[in-house]
Amino acid sequence: MKKISIAADHAGYRYKEIIKQHFSGRIEFEDFGTHSEDSVDYPDFVHPSADSVENGSNELGILICGSGNGVQIAANKHRNVRCALCWMPELAELARKHNDANMIAIPARFIAAELAIEIIEKFLATPFEGGRHQLRVNKIPC
Template identity: 50%
Template sequence: MKIAIGSDHGGFPLKEMIKEHLQQKDIEIKDFGTDSEASCNYADFAEAVGEAVVSGTYDKGILICGTGIGISIAANKIPGIRCALVGDCFSAKATRQHNDTNVLALGARVIGSGLALEIVDAWLGTEFEGGRHQLRIDKITEIEKKYCR
């Protein structure tokens, strides 16, 4: 599995923890930035990670900002990205099972690092169920095509 990861300054420390956690599990990652806690724009990193996932170069993406809200909104502007802001393990599993999310967003100022690592593991370890859920994903894709010209 290949994971693209990115954060703004608010998510930088948590991103570094998640990177180390994934590396210990021998998961290939690419860090799309930022590289410090200096103020920066989350949209830049959402775009870079989203493009890497949509292109197929990376299987999934993880994005972190202070709340996870802004970075998830930015990522979801990219056609083909289904990014979910998650704050608990149940939702992490459900968003993979039912929504086939390809990008996970986390709020570094909202959840602790221990929970964040549990969420990442739950999300990465859960497969899409398909079936009736695929019909819903297809409808989302139709909406996306309608409004993204």
């Protein structure tokens, strides 16, 4: 069973709970919060989630906020995190195949929950191709 970190701000809280329920029994989630729809600062939840992916205690990570932008920006401050903002399954597939993305950012205010599930399914099912893409991924860190 895959171990995956998950975190959201207040705008992504409902989707976070839907995602956890949908994948229950298939994925072991480490939930970094938030735990309600009360307004919060997303970096407080994103950084611990990204730390867990960076240090290997979770294989992958899922982040959710209103636009997906804030959580993605915060996660990508971590040297060994490659977080992709995805609003369609094809983007999630390419993020895994070509960029070895290890976290995904979902824009809860712009897509339906059902589409978020499809995107995550594709993200989880797609392996990194390596090869020429590995050379490019190696050049990402500053």
